Amino acid sequence: MSRERRDVPSTEDLQPVAGGGLLDRRLFLKRGLILSGAGAMVLAADAHAGDDALPWMRKPGRGFSNYGQPSEQERRAIRWISANRTVPGNGVSWTPLHALEGIVTPSGLHFERHHNGVPEIPFERHQLLVHGMVKRPLAFSMADLSRYPMRSQMLFLECGGNSNSGWNKEPLQSRAGYLHGLVSCSEWAGVPLSIVLDEAGVDPQAKWLIAEGADAAAIHISIPLEKAMKDCMLALYQNGERIRPENGYPLRLIVPGWEGILNIKWLHRLELAREPVMARNETARYTELMPDGRARMFTFVMEAKSVITSPSPGETLPGRGLYEIRGLAWSGRGKIRRVEVSADAGRSWAPAQLQEPVLPLCFTRFRIPWNWSGAPAVLKSRAIDETGYVQPEREKLIAERGRNGYFHYNAIAAWQVEDDGEVTHVYR
Amino acid sequence: MSRERRDVPSTEDLQPVAGGGLLDRRLFLKRGLILSGAGAMVLAADAHAGDDALPWMRKPGRGFSNYGQPSEQERRAIRWISANRTVPGNGVSWTPLHALEGIVTPSGLHFERHHNGVPEIPFERHQLLVHGMVKRPLAFSMADLSRYPMRSQMLFLECGGNSNSGWNKEPLQSRAGYLHGLVSCSEWAGVPLSIVLDEAGVDPQAKWLIAEGADAAAIHISIPLEKAMKDCMLALYQNGERIRPENGYPLRLIVPGWEGILNIKWLHRLELAREPVMARNETARYTELMPDGRARMFTFVMEAKSVITSPSPGETLPGRGLYEIRGLAWSGRGKIRRVEVSADAGRSWAPAQLQEPVLPLCFTRFRIPWNWSGAPAVLKSRAIDETGYVQPEREKLIAERGRNGYFHYNAIAAWQVEDDGEVTHVYR
Numbered sequence: 001m002s003r004e005r006r007d008v009p010s011t012e013d014l015q016p017v018a019g020g021g022l023l024d025r026r027l028f029l030k031r032g033l034i035l036s037g038a039g040a041m042v043l044a045a046d047a048h049a050g051d052d053a054l055p056w057m058r059k060p061g062r063g064f065s066n067y068g069q070p071s072e073q074e075r076r077a078i079r080w081i082s083a084n085r086t087v088p089g090n091g092v093s094w095t096p097l098h099a100l101e102g103i104v105t106p107s108g109l110h111f112e113r114h115h116n117g118v119p120e121i122p123f124e125r126h127q128l129l130v131h132g133m134v135k136r137p138l139a140f141s142m143a144d145l146s147r148y149p150m151r152s153q154m155l156f157l158e159c160g161g162n163s164n165s166g167w168n169k170e171p172l173q174s175r176a177g178y179l180h181g182l183v184s185c186s187e188w189a190g191v192p193l194s195i196v197l198d199e200a201g202v203d204p205q206a207k208w209l210i211a212e213g214a215d216a217a218a219i220h221i222s223i224p225l226e227k228a229m230k231d232c233m234l235a236l237y238q239n240g241e242r243i244r245p246e247n248g249y250p251l252r253l254i255v256p257g258w259e260g261i262l263n264i265k266w267l268h269r270l271e272l273a274r275e276p277v278m279a280r281n282e283t284a285r286y287t288e289l290m291p292d293g294r295a296r297m298f299t300f301v302m303e304a305k306s307v308i309t310s311p312s313p314g315e316t317l318p319g320r321g322l323y324e325i326r327g328l329a330w331s332g333r334g335k336i337r338r339v340e341v342s343a344d345a346g347r348s349w350a351p352a353q354l355q356e357p358v359l360p361l362c363f364t365r366f367r368i369p370w371n372w373s374g375a376p377a378v379l380k381s382r383a384i385d386e387t388g389y390v391q392p393e394r395e396k397l398i399a400e401r402g403r404n405g406y407f408h409y410n411a412i413a414a415w416q417v418e419d420d421g422e423v424t425h426v427y428r
Numbered sequence: 429m430s431r432e433r434r435d436v437p438s439t440e441d442l443q444p445v446a447g448g449g450l451l452d453r454r455l456f457l458k459r460g461l462i463l464s465g466a467g468a469m470v471l472a473a474d475a476h477a478g479d480d481a482l483p484w485m486r487k488p489g490r491g492f493s494n495y496g497q498p499s500e501q502e503r504r505a506i507r508w509i510s511a512n513r514t515v516p517g518n519g520v521s522w523t524p525l526h527a528l529e530g531i532v533t534p535s536g537l538h539f540e541r542h543h544n545g546v547p548e549i550p551f552e553r554h555q556l557l558v559h560g561m562v563k564r565p566l567a568f569s570m571a572d573l574s575r576y577p578m579r580s581q582m583l584f585l586e587c588g589g590n591s592n593s594g595w596n597k598e599p600l601q602s603r604a605g606y607l608h609g610l611v612s613c614s615e616w617a618g619v620p621l622s623i624v625l626d627e628a629g630v631d632p633q634a635k636w637l638i639a640e641g642a643d644a645a646a647i648h649i650s651i652p653l654e655k656a657m658k659d660c661m662l663a664l665y666q667n668g669e670r671i672r673p674e675n676g677y678p679l680r681l682i683v684p685g686w687e688g689i690l691n692i693k694w695l696h697r698l699e700l701a702r703e704p705v706m707a708r709n710e711t712a713r714y715t716e717l718m719p720d721g722r723a724r725m726f727t728f729v730m731e732a733k734s735v736i737t738s739p740s741p742g743e744t745l746p747g748r749g750l751y752e753i754r755g756l757a758w759s760g761r762g763k764i765r766r767v768e769v770s771a772d773a774g775r776s777w778a779p780a781q782l783q784e785p786v787l788p789l790c791f792t793r794f795r796i797p798w799n800w801s802g803a804p805a806v807l808k809s810r811a812i813d814e815t816g817y818v819q820p821e822r823e824k825l826i827a828e829r830g831r832n833g834y835f836h837y838n839a840i841a842a843w844q845v846e847d848d849g850e851v852t853h854v855y856r
Contacts, residue, residue: 028577028623054696060516060644061545066506067498068536068672073551077669078494088488101617101665102580104532108496109669117489123501149456149752152530152783152793189529195456216488237529239667241505241537244496268482324577355580357785365580 014322018350020343020377023369025353028324070108074099079109080178089117089216092159094181097328098312103154103355103363105184107239110247113159113182115217118246119266126214126250128196128234132271135201142250145191145234152189153233153256154362156330158182158302160259160286166394166409171425176312179425180305180413183330185363188254190235193228197272206272211253214268222276223255223262227300231256234267257332257361258300259407261286291402302332304391305410306339306366306383317421320374325352329364331385336364338384343370345378345414345428346393352381360386377417378428394427442750446778448771448805451797453781456752498536502527507537508606517545517644520587522609525756526740531582531783531791533612535667540674541587541610543645547694551678554642556624556662560699563629570678573619573662580617581661581684582790584758586610586730588687588714594822594837599853604740607853608733608841611758613791616682618663621656625700634700639681642696650704651683651690655728659684662695685760685789686728687835689714719830730760732819733838734767734794734811745849748802753780757792759813764792766812771798773806773842773856774821780809788814805845806856822855 017024070077077099083091093112095105123142131137162182165172172179197209202225209228212220223232233254235243243249248265255262261281276282276298287297306329311317325343329336335358340349352366366381382391392400394411401408414428445452498505505527511519521540523533551570559565590610593600600607625637630653637656640648651660661682663671671677676693683690689709704710704726715725734757739745753771757764763786768777780794794809810819820828822839829836842856 028620054642056547056549057642057644057646061542061547062673063517063545064507064509064511064519064521064540064542065674066509066521068507068538068674070495070669071551071673071677073677074670079492079496081492081494083492089491091492093492093494099670100668101578102615102668104615104668106667106669107534110496112492114489114492117491119484119489121484123499143746147751149797150529150754150795187530187532192456214482214485216485218485239534240528240530240532241498241534242502245490245499246493246496249499249501318571323575326578357787359785367578369577 304331732759
């Protein structure tokens with residue numbers, strides 16, 4: 001099979017719309033475009049496959065399986081784990097965002113944050129109790145709950161501590177998934193919380209809901225009743241099937257768009273109360289001193305964020321030419337309205353294409369073509385949500401929040417592409 | 429903890445909208461509804477959780493995992509396999525639709541149809557060839573292809589032979605997933621096929637695309653070029669991660685809304701041609717004699733279908749009272765416009781609630797409340813798509829298509845609820 005590699009990109013469609021070689025987001029919607037910059041081989045005109053030679057076509061393949069698994073070649077597309085050595089089952093694991101496409105996170109790669117490990121709870125014995133300031137305290141078996149009306153929704157779920165290495169003085173060198181991967185996106189299905197609370201009959205004096213999980217840490221937290229009534233869900237299913245153990249089997253509270261810690265796994269108790277419980281995870285944690293001496297507390301909403309997943313740190317671009325910059329954006333306040341990308345460290349910006357459908361409180365995939373000249377470049381993305389909120393530059397975030405930050409870091413990330421194609425994490 | 433079970437449903441909201449106790453689809457959107465029919469326990473007012481006693485809260489749970497798996501308690505939510513004993517790796521496995529919620533099918537439960545097993549293809553060595561009636565025959569490595577622009581879309585994928593036990597004289601008694609589960613729904617991501625074909629430069633005389641997989645059966649099939657250019661995709665990712673081996677790793681052709689057989693797995697060759705190739709899977713199979721002596725052939729589109737997943741055969745309802753009827757609908761012609769449900773064998777119908785967002789060529793989840801009196805009832809659902817097409821009753825389908833049918837069975841399914849709560853499959 002004779003071949004030649006074409007190395008002369010056609011340039012007529014490559015007029016930049018912003019600095020550093022960013023191209024019109026609609027470029028790829030045009031028909032008849034020659035993208036030879038992307039490196040396919042041209043075959044001789046008489047080429048044919050010659051497939052008889054392929055060893056995997058010469059013998060029958062593997063048989064059927066009751067439950068499929070990823071290819072053994074995809075061993076790098078895993079959760080990296082950071083576990084606390086002194087407390088069993090305490091730590092996190094990250095979603096490898098840089099290895100994924102689309103908006104669904106496979107359940108096996110959904111990030112984890114556990115305080116004392118993953119309990120094994122017998123489905124038949126698990127109960128949800130609703131008590132405190134209610135007319136009728138109630139207990140639900142999982143079979144009871146399954147008869148209630150359900151709804152389902154694609155939602156991102158993000159740890160309040162996601163991206164917190166951004167508070168470091170120097171940029172941490174790691175993969176995009178390990179810098180920003182305490183966020184994942186799933187289709188959650190279950191019973192609207194308002195239905196169960198209505199059935200219990202909430203005392204009008206109650207203002208908070210205290211949710212507790214049935215793990216060894218008995219993780220519990222306070223949620224404003226207004227949010228609980230608005231859109232929270234008692235989820236029994238994740239991405240079609242029963243929730244995985246590490247994501248809360250058999251029952252998880254879903255609090256759309258708000259901090260991960262509120263989305264209590266292994267949910268077994270809901271107490272209606274007049275005041276928040278002032279648990280460790282709302283006082284010692286998730287409370288932060290501001291530059292003006294005041295403290296941020298009950299900072300529930302995850303503000304808009306975006307991250308370029310490709311190209312991203314740890315990759316090396318094979319050479320100048322056409323690439324597609326791809327990434328994810330999300331906002332705890334609703335839909336992503338716009339994502340802008342810069343290839344010149346933020347001096348100029350161009351709008352990225354958003355993959356339809358753009359759903360509220362869900363990952364939004366963005367993409368934009370980029371013609372890399374081979375010179376050093378700094379790539380950034382910034383999300384703008386439907387409230388008009390603009391993801392801030394790092395300097396601005398630090399000016400507002402000071403140097404005591406640990407949670408809710410959502411500044412623009414910057415990836416530097418070196419002239420040899422290596423991509424690194426920078427503060428720019 | 430003292431308890432009483434409430435067995436008196438409140439009836440004010442239970443005015444039926446159709447026979448057999450179907451209720452208004454918006455019932456559950458009302459606030460303040462008491463659903464005591466669903467069987468939660470009322471606790472004594474001084475109840476508290478007494479959780480100290482739960483054994484799984486008394487010791488640390490399991491640690492982190494690089495790649496999560498379903499709970500070991502969910503062993504029944506698997507693909508059932510029907511393999512041909514005489515041909516290795518030939519057969520099918522079904523998605524257990526009755527065990528799932530929402531619209532995403534977990535990749536591990538996506539249905540399989542293999543002709544000669546699942547090949548193990550080295551990602552680094554796999555190539556896609558584009559040849560035949562083109563200006564420039566091309567070869568793409570998977571790394572080349574990954575630089576091309578991508579898109580992603582939630583799409584159902586259905587085998588042309590799905591539901592074909594419906595052609596049997598007597599209704600097969602099995603679970604809903606094994607009657608109708610050669611259909612699944614995933615988010616597919618990859619490169620629009622039109623971009624790659626444009627780059628190769630298609631000869632205006634070419635009318636068909638012949639796609640071939642790199643399995644031992646070298647499965648190949650003909651696709652009209654117009655469809656290939658319209659919306660087909662060279663998919664590299666399924667539900668966020670690389671496609672699983674049994675679904676075509678590393679590359680699958682996605683042909684939205686059309687027969688599963690066209691969605692060639694392990695895709696390695698695309699040949700542009702003037703005529704279809706007349707392969708076994710478009711002549712000996714997928715061609716059917718009609719009552720008028722003509723043959724159906726190249727019947728690509730999967731027409732609208734729906735199935736009630738709960739309650740469904742193999743379940744036994746615990747008693748009269750309030751239930752939610754749940755199911756899935758889809759159409760190869762676009763969006764589902766409406767799903768109607770009957771609880772009296774088709775004498776009267778009520779519209780179900782459709783879970784938003786309703787997406788084209790994708791599963792649509794429907795739900796409707798039902799107050800079961802305890803008397804025998806026959807449940808049916810029928811899908812109506814955006815073209816106005818109405819899923820037919822079985823008798824009508826057989827009158828049109830005759831008794832030689834094997835493929836494209838999309839008649840309304842009927843589940844009978846006996847007075848003891850047992851659910852069976854009937855022809856009604």
